[in-house]
Amino acid sequence: MATAHSKDWPRDVHTMTWYCDLGHKEPVEFDNEAEWREHMRTLSLHPGRSKPPSDAQLDTLAVRKQQLSRREPYVCPFCEDKPQSIAVLGDCGNPTDIANIMVTHIAEHVKSLSFLALPGFNDEAANEEVTEGEAKRKKSVFVNVENSDKRLRNAPSPSQ
Secondary structure, three states: OOOOOOOOHHHHOOOEEEEEOOOOOOOEEEOOHHHHHHHHHOHHHOOOOOOOOOHHHHHHHHHHOEEEOOOOOOOOOOOOOOOHHHHHHHHHOOHHHHHHHHHHHHHHHHHHHHHHHOOOOOHHHHHOOOOHHHHHHHHHHOOOOOOOOOOOOOOOOOOO
């Protein structure tokens, strides 16, 4: 990762947000375009409008009402959390050591995702008994998306 990306890559990747500054004291920020569109169509949130914007108007506004919103330093772009070993160090850690911890943490996510891309075992192998220890080890390799309390920053934006 360090040779292909800048040190700030984890802070910048997939951090697009949408905002509404129409009739609000402070802009309201949204992590995905679908939520922003729903907000924009809600007339009660925009008393100055007599009718909701058309899809064509929203398509045009969607481009103008998006911005990059950087993550806090050392927050993982996959799990949206600071790795525990970095959180423990706080601001006292060696920057090189912290960067290496971050690279290793992100690499573990990439490795987990790569296992998901592999073809499944044939039926014979799937029917073999797996010990409890093996099952726990295999389960820990994968990213648990269903039960994760973390959300993806830009999911689910509508497809273009």
